[in-house]
Amino acid sequence: ERPPIKIGFMVPLSGANAQNGRDILNGFLLLLEEAGYQAGGRRIQLIVEDDEGIPAVGLTKARKLVERDQVHMMGGPLLASSAYAIAPYIHAQQIPMVYPVASGDDLTQRRRSKWIVRTGYTSSQPNHPFGEYAYHTLGHRRIATIALDYAFGWESVGGFERTFLEQGGQITKKLWVPLSVHDFAPYLAQVSRDLDAVYVLFIGRTALQFLRQYQEYGLKDRVPVIGMGTTTDEHVLPAMGDEAIGVTTALHYSGALDTPANRTFSAAYRARFKRVPSYYSESMYSGGKWLLTAIEALKGNVENRDVLLDAIRQAQPTGLPRGPVTIDEYGNPVENIYVRRVERVNGVLQNTVIATLPNVSQFWKYNPVDYLKQPLYAR
């Protein structure tokens, strides 16, 4: 009997981001339970750490997993800031790691490490095609953006703006909202009523508050809301009301995605955790598959890290809830982007998929080499 394979895993499990962290962890737990904590003939031991969403803590926890627990491979974290913080350490220690959620563009672009395989998405990835979609299919010409003021917001808006402008659209105003804001009234007062749409990016409680207040101020019926998928992600959607209906967003996953793989996943997840799966839940369910597939391929012989890394990068896990995915040579997935619109079905809000934009790369239609010569999207 060989000793178990140790997988280190870190997400925030306390503090403001705890629920998202918990969702990611749940996805992983579901996957491991389905696999019976077993792969390639070896037992799998999962070691979970709470990174509190604080980069320095994340680094300490990564050190703990690597140096004390001597894990073979790792998964996590949630926040891009933590992801950037631990990347140099992971690189130096040569531990294969999957990033299921952290979406900072440069993690797989200008500051990539070969030891890190992203199985989620880059912030701008869904937005490149969505900019074109908004122009051509939705027919929007004049748009204002309101987004959270941090890298996730800048990169998302940046990606959208780029393709939307290229098509000939016009962005009349870009409003940036600090993360600490609760009352969006000062920003809403600046939304002019003759726009075709506003593009928004919010997460968690800000999404809830924003859409609620957007309706409060009578804007919902005048200016449609489009935006980044996190704004109506399933971790907040159940708490929303009619104010969310009609909001159209883009992401690489939807809980309402009507495929056999997703239906199975969704049913299993609901049964196990009594919750609707969000993209966070799906992220590590799928991300974990790269690890398990690689372990299977190596028959459990994961001690050689270079070999293990190659196996992870070469893994082609199938049956992912979100659809087919391949990893590009930069370590980022090429995957479907879904345009979703919030609808009420059987009394419950869901992100109905209204368009599938297939095989979207982090570089969209641009040449990667040229793309990387341009600066990262900023405000």
Next chain:
Amino acid sequence: MTYLITQTLNGLFSAALLFLIASGLTLAFGVMKIVNIAHGSFYMLGVYIAYTVILRTQSLLLGAAAAIVVVSALGFVMQRFFLRRFGNDPLAQMMMTMGFALLFRDATLMIWGGDPFTLQYPGWLRGSMEAGDVVFPYYRLFVIVVAALVGVALWAINEKTLLGARLRATVDDPEMASAMGINVTLLSGLVFAAGAGLAAFGGVMGGPILGGYAGLDFDLLPLAFVVVIVGGMGSLKGAFVGSLVVGMIDNYGKALVPELSYFTLFAPMILVLALKPTGLYGRA
């Protein structure tokens, strides 16, 4: 003009909500010199308890009442059994409230999970008032009125009644107050409970707009402190003026110079303290 009216109304609303949150804090500080780090937690617990009760009973009123009662009781117990022992050690009291804040924060996460939610609007306050181009939600108007009423009531109690004088005596010298026949223990407990209850009430009032979520406690705490500090710790009038000043500056600041959004809240406070080290109405 429209813009001016809208932003001013928004500012008033911010001020109203800030006042509801800050008045309880200033009360607890005023009477017991307790820098209550758990005040944001009281607000948060108020929202969560109201939410739970409303889910079960569908009654907003019951929800609000339950929130106030439970949180007040919690405050009373906290004061009576934990804070009171350190009556002469403000630092220990503050640390104690910090410990409770951590406890409440994680307990909330454990009990309710970390998903955000909002409370419903009362049915009769849905929709918004429209006058020309000015759109302003009824509910926000309602909050402004309620805050004003609460302010007047608190002021009257503090300045015009014997109870108020007793409270202030307890602040000045608890030992002598007890020698003058005031049951300081009970009074302090009740005041702290009232402060907690006010926070919970603020939570319920803010619930339909801000809702509840993990981290709400520590998001709101600095706001409450900014207001109280600008006005002067322990002064009700200070909390009132402070919330107006902070609400307006923050609102106009975010609207007019969004570049400085991060600073509109704290910069005025630094300015005030740099010029007047005890806030607008505070005494050293």
Next chain:
Amino acid sequence: MGARRLTLLVVLALLVIAAPFVLSSYWVGLLTEVAILAILAMSLDVLLGYTGLPSLGHASLFGVAAYAVALLSTRYGMNFWTCVFAGLVVGTLASAVIGLIVSHVRDVYFLMITLAIGMVLWGLSYRWIPVTGGDNGLSGIPSLEVHAGLPFAGPTAFYYVTLVVFALSAGAMVLLVRSPFGLTLRGIRENEGRMKSLGFNTWLHCYLSFIVSGFFASVAGVMWAYYNGFVSPTYLDLTASSELFLMVTLGGPATLVGPVLGAGMIVLLKNVMSAYTARWLLILGTVYIVAILTAPKGVWNLGSRRSA
């Protein structure tokens, strides 16, 4: 300080020096963290415990120094001594400027004005993206051993460097609080009005105390930047400042030893506990409450009636 406590300290010191020979690199890393944060906590103690100025923005001074090191070493490729020197100077200058604003503010107001300034500096680190890299911070700071050209490298080497820095800083601060100047700080804490009528320019003393404290916070900041290899706005935020505050008050304000214990307790408690339960925050909260109940003047003052 009683003989028993002195013995305790000596034994602890020996254990600390011997630690890398028995402990794994992970534990050595944690000890390094403790030592750096202990410097920071002691620097806050000078302000909070001795001068009676409770700062809830102290982490921001530490952060400013760390950012200076990060910026110079990653953007401008400056050499080691320049980076260290710049970190100390920038951090100390920042405290000199902030000190001008806060030195006449007292009590809760001091607590809050420092909190506000901390928030503003945090906002700056968050928003001044071209310089600070925004919320993702700056990474790629060279390792101290390599940067300083030391003949040895690795966690153990860094640990001993930290120990030396710690010993020097702690020694300096111990001397400071026992100096005539240190006595005047305690006088101000006790009764500032009387100090004024005795002829003290109390503003100046508070100001100097703030700068000195800022200097040692900068020392910790420089070490922290090298230790982690990156900087981020979370170094300056309220969570960091309040945790620091807890270290000092839990350990025992106005003792200098207390904050070191506090730093050790909190770092170890957090890291050990969180490995076993996700509810560690709940436990930590309970531990704080119990600790304050049993030792309201801090753990180091447990059982001693004299609190300096």
Next chain:
Amino acid sequence: MLQITDLHTYYGESHVLQGVTLAAARGTVTAVLGRNGVGKTTLCRSIAGLTPARAGAVVFDGNDITRTPPYRIHDLGISLVPQGRRIFPSLTVQENMAIAVNTTRSQGWDLQKVFAVFPRLAERRQNRGNELSGGEQQMLAIARALVARPTFLILDEPTEGLSPMLVAEVAGVIRRLKDEGTSILLAEQNAAFAVKVADYVHVMSKGVVVHSTDPVALWQNEEVKTQLLGVPAAVSPPNTRPGT
């Protein structure tokens, strides 16, 4: 009326009252004298419940009040004029008195009566406590205790900082209270003042009562005066009673 038996009081570890026994009868003035730090204030505080004794008993009107909380003791009719004035700085003169006013006992002092004795307070009635002069604060501290209509009044150095005219005024007040049936415990440094108003005198030293006598006898006992009170032998007995 008040019976104190073998009272032991501590501040932390320091044993201050080391077995005090004394009694105060209804309608009399009992003085407690002694040099600085012998425990007079501590005795007053122990009776008022501010520093409860660890051993021994304080019995008032048949109730054991040794461990009764201060506010209840106050309600039983014991008022304290503390050493160092301890008025409420942020309350006005009027409010300082208002919170102490006792309305359950029908007769006794009210604001009018107090203002008649201390007209200065009437002038300053809207001023806050911290805006008063030292002497005015002392007047207020006395006034505050009077309006509570106590049946037993503890005065801890009530004459400190008062001008001679007011000292005489206070002596008058004490006599009036006594005539109205109020019992008084007076802790004093000013032995000359104490012997003028007291019916009975206890001298304390190092936490115990070492000498109990009537005032005249005390004043003639040079040994006690010099050793226990530090009064210079040369001082002649008070033969004039200024004021009133």
Next chain:
Amino acid sequence: MTASSTAALKLEQVSRHFGGLKAVDGVSLTVQPGERHALIGPNGAGKTTLFNLISGEFPPTSGRVELFGADVTKVPAYKRAALGIARTFQITKLFPALTVRENVLVACTALDRRRLAMHRTVASCTDLRDAADRLLESFGLLPHAAETAKNLSYGDQRKLEVALSMAGRPRLLLLDEPMAGLSAGESRSMHELIDRLDRSIAVLLIEHDMDVAFAFANRVTVLHHGRVLTEGSCDEVSANRSVQQIYLGDAADH
């Protein structure tokens, strides 16, 4: 005018108003170096307020304050102390959590160059410590040197209060009822202590005990309702009819 003949203190028409109340109202007063000057008057006459104006606790509403020939009307308290003025407070102001010795040590460093020294311990400044202990000795507080100040009895706290003011070797000493709260014995030794003070020190004393005031002072100023009622030698003042009236209050109500 030679330096020696410069007045230690010169007040010219100083006033201080609190709202409508004229607590100090046009007071002029001169104290020569080495003079023993008593300030008496009924409660609320403005004596303490006058001290506050001299020591710089707050500025006068109008008028001029001169110390040792320098106009200090707008100079903050701590700088006045550096000129050689020290005071005690009617309501005790100590450093409650410091030991008695540390209390005095702080006071001793106030005007010492080493007050900003961070590089050596207080313990190594033996001269400071000796000075502090001498002072404690003279006040009979040496046995309590290691006690925390807040645990002293009231009388001892009053003594410490006076001791603090003497630490800086002042040239002008303002004593606000230093005997209040002292037992007869202590009061007498305090009296002797002040009496023994270096003859070059000017002392301004507020005292309600007329015997003490007259025994101590060469000159007496009587304040009433914020104004100088009269000023003169002890005999002159004690003979003054209106002084007797307002102060001893025989028959007449003011």
